[in-house]
Amino acid sequence: MSLEKPIGPEAILEKKKKYIMPCLAHFYKEPRQFVKGDMQFLYDSEGRKYLDMFAGVSVMNCGHCNPEILENVVKQVQSLQHVCNIYLTENFVNLAEKLAEVTPGDLxxxxxxxxxxxxxxxxxxxxxxxxxxxxxISLRNGLHGRTKLTMSVTGIQMWRTDPHPCGGIHFAPNAYCYRCPLGKKYPECDLACANAVEDLIKYSTSGHPAAMIAEPIQGNAGIVTPPKGYFKRVKEILEKYNALLIIDEVQTGFARTGKMFAIENFDVVPDIMTMAKALGNGAPISAFTASAKIADTYTKPGASTLGGNPVSSIAGLSVINYIQKHNLMQNAQERGQQLYDGLVELQKKHPIIGDIRGLGLMRGAEFVHADKSPAPEELDMVLEEMKDRGFIIGKNGIERNVMAFQPPLVVTEEDINSVLNALDDVLTKLIK
Known part of the structure; x- marks a missing residue:
């Protein structure tokens, strides 16, 4: 039901405080109520327009209220919404077939x-x-979910809210070259962080771990992007011990990095791959995909009440078709390079930008003081001012000091120029 008149941010905050569990925070000192989306743009309750450079944390890859996707979703809603996947419907098997086509290797x-x-x-x-x-095995600073097991393999303290995490989980150093946890420098390090996985298996586990789970680019860690050969080395080590590689593409999947899946940038085929977020472009759907050899061992009964329902499945099919039809992987590469090049130029003028990293349209700019210590307060000031100028940009990092650019993949050259120009102005104004 749409409201004729939005209640506004203050009323939402009052209701949130009264009826929503306090674990859920929000961005900005002066948050806005968003009421409308149109491709790469958002609109608030006062009619103000924003360029969305965060896409709901890598969800709206094809843009808000994308008309081509919505048309298919609406038709499906009007015919059949749900019967549970224990009954036969067509969309979810067609989507599974499509995923087998676009995922790497033998998945x-x-x-x-x-x-x-x-x-x-x-x-x-x-x-x-x-x-x-x-x-x-998991990576330090990784984020994998909010259930007991996925929270236990999460290596970020602020998200490990379970006072009694699961045992049998071992954390390897992540490939954070700007702040190497091993105190080394790439490439002289010879991928010491990858080699540490073998030490972990030999000295901290039984010698027979089931798998290692990792994001190809660690989103919430601050867009931490490993060197090219990192995952190849890790995969070789895991195979030596008959352990699987699970790649978490929840935040990185579906053209965001210029490839359909981010792991393809590293020339590695995972044993199991997970995906969500952008697969539905706002519709709730997720999946895990494996080779037939691995998948066929899952024979005891298993179902998901809403998993693969007709509406979410048609959304997923429409997303993949839209990405391919409109060359969003190429646009992510080109606009991502434009964004990276522009941030490098800003870094020369504004030394508070200490590091720039990422691939495609998943880019992070780490804010630091002169001594390289994190600068989260300064980042908050910049993000608040950018919001007031009509730009929504994300924030992540262990110290919450990384500006995160993860826009809809339909952004244009003009859009990227406008956000870079505004950011230059804001940094000049606020950061002395």
Missing amino acids: QKTFFCSTGTEANEGAMLLASIYTGNDEF
């Missing part, structure tokens, strides 16, 4: 659910079923 069989957390939990279950083992 073939899919299980659908509703959230990225569920997909990661399911992938880890499948790894345990296939290997017969139950220990897991």
Whole structure:
């Protein structure tokens, strides 16, 4: 039901405080109520227009209220919404077939659910079923979900809210070259962070872990992007110990990095891959996909009440078709390079930008003081001012000091120029 007159930010905050659990925070000192989306733009309750450079944290890759996708979704809603996947419908098998076409290597069989957390939990279950083992390796600063197991493999303290996390989980140093956890420099390090995975297996586990789970680019860690050879080395180590590689593409998938999936930038085929967010372009759908050899060991009963429902599945099919039809991978590459080049130029003028990283249209600019210490307060000031000028930009990083650019992949050259020019003005005004 749409409201004739929005209640406004203050009334929402009052209701939020009264009826929503306090674990859910919000961006900005003066937040806005968003009431409308149109491709790369958002509109608030006062009619102000914003260029969305965060896309709901990599969800709206094809743009808000994309008419080509919505047309298919509306038709489906009007005919059949839900019967559960224990009954036969067509959309979810067609989407699974499409995913087998666009995922790398021999990934073939899919299980659908509703959230990225569920997909990661399911992938880890499948790894345990296939290997017969139950220990897991994860990366420091990774984020994989909010259920007990996925929270336990999350390596960010602020998101590990469970006072009693699961055991049998071991954390390897992440490939954070700007702040190397091993105190080394690339490439002289010879990928020491990857080699540490073998030490972890040999000295901290039983020697038989089920799998390692990792994001190809760590989103919430601050768009932490490993060197090119990192995942190849890791995969070689895991294969030596008969452990699987689970790649979490929840935030990086569906053309965001200039490839359909980010792991393709590293020339590695995972054993199991998870996806969510952009797959539905706002519709709740997620999936984990594996090779037939691995997937076919999952034989005991399993279902997801809403997983792969007809509406979400047609949204997923429409997303992949739209990406291919409109060359969004190419646009992500070109506009991502434009954004990166522009940030490099801003870095020369504004030394508070200490590092720029990422691939395609998943870019991070880390804000630091002169001594390289994190500068989260300054970032907050900049983001607030950018919001007031009509630009929504994300924030992440362990110290919440990384400006995150993850816009809809339909952004234009003009859009990128406008956000870079505004950012230059704001940095000049606020950062002395």
